[in-house]
Amino acid sequence: xxxxxxxxxxxxxxxxxxxxxxxxxxxxxxxxxxxxxxxxxxxxxxxxxxxxxxxxxxxxxxxxxxxxxxxxxxxxxxxxxxxxxxxxxxxxxxxxxxxxxxxxxxxxxxxxxxxxxxxxxxxxxxxxxxxxxxxxxxxxxxxxxxxxxxxxxxxxxxxxxxxxxxxxxxxxxxxxxxxxxxxxxxxxxxxxxxxxxxxxxxxxxxxxxxxxxxxxxxxxxxxxxxxxxxxxxxxxxxxxxxxxxxxxxxxxxxxxxxxxxxxxxxxxxxxxxxxxxxxxxxxxxxxxxxxxxxxxxxxxxxxxxxxxxxxxxxxxxxxxxxxxxxxxxxxxxxxxxxxxxxxxxxxxxxxxxxxxxxxxxxxxxxxxxxxxxxxxxxxxxxxxxxxxxxxxxxxxxxxxxxxxxxxxxxxxxxxxxxxxx
Ligand SMILES: C[C@@H]1O[C@@H](Oc2ccc([N+](=O)[O-])cc2)[C@@H](O)[C@H](O)[C@@H]1O
Numbered sequence: 001x002x003x004x005x006x007x008x009x010x011x012x013x014x015x016x017x018x019x020x021x022x023x024x025x026x027x028x029x030x031x032x033x034x035x036x037x038x039x040x041x042x043x044x045x046x047x048x049x050x051x052x053x054x055x056x057x058x059x060x061x062x063x064x065x066x067x068x069x070x071x072x073x074x075x076x077x078x079x080x081x082x083x084x085x086x087x088x089x090x091x092x093x094x095x096x097x098x099x100x101x102x103x104x105x106x107x108x109x110x111x112x113x114x115x116x117x118x119x120x121x122x123x124x125x126x127x128x129x130x131x132x133x134x135x136x137x138x139x140x141x142x143x144x145x146x147x148x149x150x151x152x153x154x155x156x157x158x159x160x161x162x163x164x165x166x167x168x169x170x171x172x173x174x175x176x177x178x179x180x181x182x183x184x185x186x187x188x189x190x191x192x193x194x195x196x197x198x199x200x201x202x203x204x205x206x207x208x209x210x211x212x213x214x215x216x217x218x219x220x221x222x223x224x225x226x227x228x229x230x231x232x233x234x235x236x237x238x239x240x241x242x243x244x245x246x247x248x249x250x251x252x253x254x255x256x257x258x259x260x261x262x263x264x265x266x267x268x269x270x271x272x273x274x275x276x277x278x279x280x281x282x283x284x285x286x287x288x289x290x291x292x293x294x295x296x297x298x299x300x301x302x303x304x305x306x307x308x309x310x311x312x313x314x315x316x317x318x319x320x321x322x323x324x325x326x327x328x329x330x331x332x333x334x335x336x337x338x339x340x341x342x343x344x345x346x347x348x349x350x351x352x353x354x355x356x357x358x359x360x361x362x363x364x365x366x367x368x369x370x371x372x373x374x375x376x377x378x379x380x381x382x383x384x385x386x387x388x389x390x391x392x393x394x395x396x397x398x399x400x401x402x403x404x405x406x407x408x409x410x411x412x413x414x415x416x417x418x419x420x421x
Contacts, residue, residue, distance in 0.1 A: 002252055002335070002336065002337050002338065002339050003251075003252075004251070004252035004253060004254045004293060004335055019239075019255065019256070020228060020239040020240075020256075022226045022227075022228060022239075023228065023239060023240060023256045025097075025145065025198070026098070026145075026198070026199075026228055026240060026256055026295065027256050027295075028097075028331060028332040029097035029098050029145065029295060029331070030097070030286070030289075030290050030295050030296070030330050030331055030332075030333070031094075031095055031096050031097055031286060031295065031296055031297075031298075031323070031330065031331075032096060032097065032098040032099065032100060032258070032295060032296070032297035032298070033091045033094070033096045033098070033099045033100070033297065033298060033299075033300060033316075034100050034101075034149070034201075034260055034267075034297045034298065034299035034300070035087075035099065035100070035101040035102065035299065035300055035301075035302065036057050036102050036105065036149075036267035036268045036269075036299060036301050037101060037102055037111060037268075037269075037301070037302045037306075038057060038102055038104075038105050038107055038109055038111055038268065039070070039073045039074055039077055039107055039109050040056050040057045040058075040059050040060070040105070040107060040268040040269075041056070041079075041268055041269040041301065041302060041303055041304045042073060042076070042077050042303075042304030043056070043059050043073060043304075044056065044269055044270055044271040044303065044304060045059065045266070045268075045269075045270030045271060045272060045273065046271070046272075047059055047063040047065065048063070050063070051272055052270075053265075053266075053270070053272075053273070054265070054266065055266050055267055055268060056266045056267070056268030056269055056270040056273070056301065057102075057105050057106070057107070057266070057267050057268030058106070058268075059268075060106075060107050060156055061106070061156060061163075061164075061166075064166040066166070066167055067156070067157055067164070067167050070107065070156075070157070071119070071124075074109065074119065074124040074125050075124070075125065075126070076125075076126070077121070077125040077126075077127060077304065078125060078126045078127045079127060079131070079302075079304060079305050079306030080127070080305065080306070081303075081305035081306040081307045082131050082302075082305075082306025082307075083306070084131065084134035084135040084137070084138040085134075085138045086308075087099075087135060087138065087302075087308065088135065088138035088139045088141070088142050088144060089138075089142070090308060090313055090316060090317070091139070091142070091144055091316075092142045092144060092320075093316070093317050093320045094316035094317060094319050094320040094323075095319065095320045095322075095323030095324065095327060096144065096316075096320075097144060097145065097331070098144060098145035098146070098147065098198055098199065098297075099135075099139055099144055099145070099146055099147070100146075100147040100148065100149055100199055100201045100297065101132070101135065101147075101148060101149065102148075102149040102150075102151075103132065103148040103149065103150050103186075103190050104150055104151055104155075104186065105149070105151050105268075106151045106154040106155065106156055106163070107156055107157065108151075108155040108156055108157025108158055108161060109121070109124075109157065110186065111131065111132065112130050112131070112132040112133075112189075112190070112193075112194075113130040113133075113193075114186055114189055115189065116181075116182055116185040116186045116189065117157075117182055117186070119157055131306070132148075132194055133193075133194065136194040136195050137195075140195060145198030145199065146194070146195075146197060146198060147197050147198045147199030147200060147201060147227070147228075148190050148194075148197065148199075148200055148201065149201040149203060150183075150186070150187055150190065150200060150201070150202060150203070151203050151204070152179075152183050152187070152202050152203070152205065152216075152233070153175070153183075153204060153205055153206035153207050153208075154203075154204055154206070155178060155182065155183070158178050158182060159173070160173045160174050160175060160177045160178035160181075161173075161175075161178045161182070162175060162178075162206050162207055163206075175206070175207030175208070176207075176212075178207075179207070179208070179212075179216070184216065184219065184220075187200070187220055188220070188223060191220060191223040191224050191227065192223060196224065196226070196227075197224055197227045198227065198228060199227065199228045199229075199230065200220070200227055200228075200229050200230070200233075201230045201232070201242075202229065202230055202232045202233040202234070202238070203230075203232050204232060205232060205233060205234025205235065206234075208234070210235045213233065213234050213235040213237055214235070214237060216233075217229065217233060217237045228240060230242050230258075239256065240255070240256035240257055240258060241253075241255070241256070241257040241258070242257070242258050242260060243257065243258070243259050243260070245260060245261075245262070246259075246260070246261050246262065247259060248285075248288060248289055248292065248294075249292055249294070251292065252291070252292040252293050252335035252336070253292060253293055253294065253335070254293065254335075255293075256295075257293070257294045257295070258294055258295040258296070258297055259289045259294055259295070259296050259297070260297045260298075260299065261277075261285065261296065261297075261298050261299065262299050262301075263276055263277055263282075263298060263299055263300055263301070263309075263311075263312050263315070264276045264277075264301075264309075264311075266301060267299050267301060268301050269301035269302060269303045269304070269309070270301070271303070274311070276309070276311040276312065276315060277315065278315060279314075279315040279316075279318035279319045279322070279408070280408040282298060282315060282316070282319045283319055283322050283408050283409050284358050284408060284409060285298075286319075286330060287329075287330070287344070287345055287347070287356040287358065287409055288340075288345055290330050290333055290335075290347050291335060291336040291340065291345035291346055291347055291356065292335050292336075293334055293335030298316075300312040300316075322408065322409065325381075325382050326381060326382065326409070326411050328354075328381065329347055329354035329356065329381055329411045329413075330347065332349065333347035333348055333349055333354065334347070334348045334349075335347070335348065336348055336353065336354075337353060337420040338353055338355070338368055338370075338371060339370075341367075341368070341369075342359065342361075343355075343357050343358065343359050343360070343361055343366055344356045344357045344358040344359065344409070345358070351415060351416060351417070352413055352414065352415055352416075353371075353413070353414045353416070354381065354411055354412075354413055355368075355398075355411065355412040355413070355414065356409050356411055357400070357409065357410045357411070357412065358408070358409050360400065360403065360405060360407070360410070361400070364399060364400045364401075364402070365397055365398070365399060365400070366397070366398040366400050366412075367395060367396070367397055368395065368396040368397075368398075368414075369394075369395055370394050370395070371394065371395075371396045371414075371416075371420065372393075372394035372420075372421055373416045373417065373418045373419070373420055373421075374416055374417040374418050375389060375391060375396055375414055375415075375416050376415045376416055376417060377414075377415050378398050378412060378413065378414050378415075379412065379413055380401065380410070380411070380412055380413075381411040381412065381413050382411070385401070387399060387400070387401065387412065396414070398412065400412070
């Protein structure tokens with residue numbers, strides 16, 4: 001049988017140990033959209049004719065671009081192609097239940113109207129509009145939870161912000177001044193001006209002691225007590241755990257957690273990175289993450305004109321088509337009680353195991369080597385057609401119907417009585 005690791009075995013788990021009561025929607029959601037969008041989206045991975053690879057949102061750091069030069073990018077940033085309903089509708093069509101977008105990334109530029117710093121999309125660009133107002137509304141209309149990513153420590157625009165060591169001497173920085181004068185007031189704007197937020201997604205803590213982080217968290221939580229804080233707030237004060245980038249735990253994990261993945265190889269838009277994951281890869285990744293009890297938040301990187309790349313649109317819509325008929329085997333499930341097998345993985349609901357057959361056994365005979373419970377019936381999820389099965393000791397053998405070999409994920413349901421040992 002399957003044993004799940006519990007959170008407190010993880011270093012940065014929620015030290016209070018008591019789970020945030022507002023986590024259920026998150027745990028049932030299973031599938032989220034991450035959006036990295038900023039000035040780096042216009043730079044698109046090329047600076048002074050030189051192409052950069054990896055994470056496009058790091059180009060200011062990779063190319064050691066001076067703040068004075070980087071500011072100029074804002075003066076030509078004009079995403080007239082941005083359409084909030086288009087983005088939220090894509091999320092809905094893809095079967096996505098929550099969206100988290102970068103309000104401010106390490107570059108320090110606010111992708112919303114900020115009274116705290118004029119280095120923002122309304123005051124520093126010809127665009128002069130706040131896209132986050134419309135995006136929050138467009139998601140709310142579709143019942144999609146909405147949240148912001150905020151780089152609380154790294155800010156390469158600010159003399160006292162973290163980690164711009166090519167303009168400023170890191171050792172001379174007073175991070176507390178930056179937190180007090182920019183990060184905290186901006187986070188308060190985000191928790192005040194865009195309606196109820198499902199999530200604040202913090203990234204890479206730094207420059208604060210445990211006590212200072214506790215004060216920081218308390219000061220923000222009072223604004224929206226229900227909002228979930230991601231684990232990268234640091235010091236174990238988050239509500240759910242985020243694994244490293246493009247990382248899935250090897251075994252099931254109890255508690256709320258999330259795997260985050262790029263759709264190609266970059267979070268921010270890079271025009272020369274076409275290595276997009278197919279819908280087959282996305283659907284199988286989602287099943288894999290769900291089988292271990294977690295959420296998948298898949299990223300898209302819109303370009304400088306506010307358009308989501310066509311391959312992201314195409315492959316997400318295809319993923320949505322699969323979820324429309326198979327969503328029962330993902331949404332609201334918990335980790336599978338049948339360990340990963342050569343044919344695929346499992347997810348759970350009370351008295352049910354969903355078998356995600358990613359690779360059809362050549363002879364059509366599917367083996368569950370260790371499932372010593374009273375199996376009541378087995379059927380295919382989509383057409384509910386019952387299938388013959390036999391129990392031999394603790395083994396369960398299922399005769400699979402013919403289905404096309406390159407089907408990305410065909411789901412069968414086992415209904416059983418009793419508890420899986
Ligand atoms: C989602 C990503 O998060 C961070 O990168 C990290 C942060 C932490 C880890 N980690 O803990 O493994 C890995 C990449 C950012 O630097 C990056 O630009 C992107 O936003």
